[in-house]
Amino acid sequence: MSLGFSSENEKKLTALISRYPRSDAALIPVLWLAQQEFGHLNQEVRQLVAQKVGVSEARVESVVSFYTMFHTEKLGKYHLQICRNLSCSLCGGDELQKVVSSELGIQPGETTPDGLFSYSLVECLAACGGAPALQVNFDYYENVTTDGLKELISSLRKNGKDSD
Numbered sequence: 001m002s003l004g005f006s007s008e009n010e011k012k013l014t015a016l017i018s019r020y021p022r023s024d025a026a027l028i029p030v031l032w033l034a035q036q037e038f039g040h041l042n043q044e045v046r047q048l049v050a051q052k053v054g055v056s057e058a059r060v061e062s063v064v065s066f067y068t069m070f071h072t073e074k075l076g077k078y079h080l081q082i083c084r085n086l087s088c089s090l091c092g093g094d095e096l097q098k099v100v101s102s103e104l105g106i107q108p109g110e111t112t113p114d115g116l117f118s119y120s121l122v123e124c125l126a127a128c129g130g131a132p133a134l135q136v137n138f139d140y141y142e143n144v145t146t147d148g149l150k151e152l153i154s155s156l157r158k159n160g161k162d163s164d
Contacts, residue, residue: 003044005052009037013052023054027063031070040071068122076111076118078156081135083125092145093132097121099149116160117153 005013012033017026030053031041038045041064050060064070068081082088082096101107104117111118127133130142134149136156141148 003038003048005034005037005048009033017053023052024059027053027055027060028067031060031063035070040074042072046072068120074111074115076116077160078116078136079118079120080153081120081122081125083123083127083131083133084121085124085128087128088125088132091131095146096132096134096144096149099146100153103150103153116157 004010013030016029016033017023020026027049030049034045034049035041041049046060046064047057050057053060064072080100082100083093084097097108100119104112104119106112106117106119108119108121122135125133125135125140127140127142132144133140133142134144135141136152141152144152
């Protein structure tokens with residue numbers, strides 16, 4: 001395996017593991033660190049994490065497949081995550097899903113051909129009082145309307161193309 005953490009993240013990894021009584025207890029924070037460094041958790045990265053934490057690859061797979069915060073495929077520059085739980089659905093979340101598919105030409109789990117947008121449905125963004133909610137990368141948006149979402153996509157598209 002030729003893949004490795006940067007020297008800076010290797011230090012962070014050591015510090016993370018030292019915080020736990022057993023190295024395998026650091027699996028989730030180490031996965032998060034790996035995803036930050038490599039962008040996503042492909043098979044080679046998952047193998048590296050298993051080795052570093054001292055667990056089987058199957059254990060890493062079970063954790064990565066359980067949590068929606070971990071990604072095994074490269075994501076677009078902007079990752080749109082729409083809550084699909086009851087409050088958001090009742091307040092217009094289903095319409096937001098249609099807007100994303102229409103505006104971007106992609107379905108949940110897909111990335112636009114230009115690599116600018118990825119789209120996912122998530123179980124809960126813990127924003128029921130501000131439903132419907134969505135998240136773009138680490139930014140939350142509540143009480144989102146279809147027009148507001150179209151404006152947001154347009155703005156992100158412009159900003160994304162300007163920064164290339």
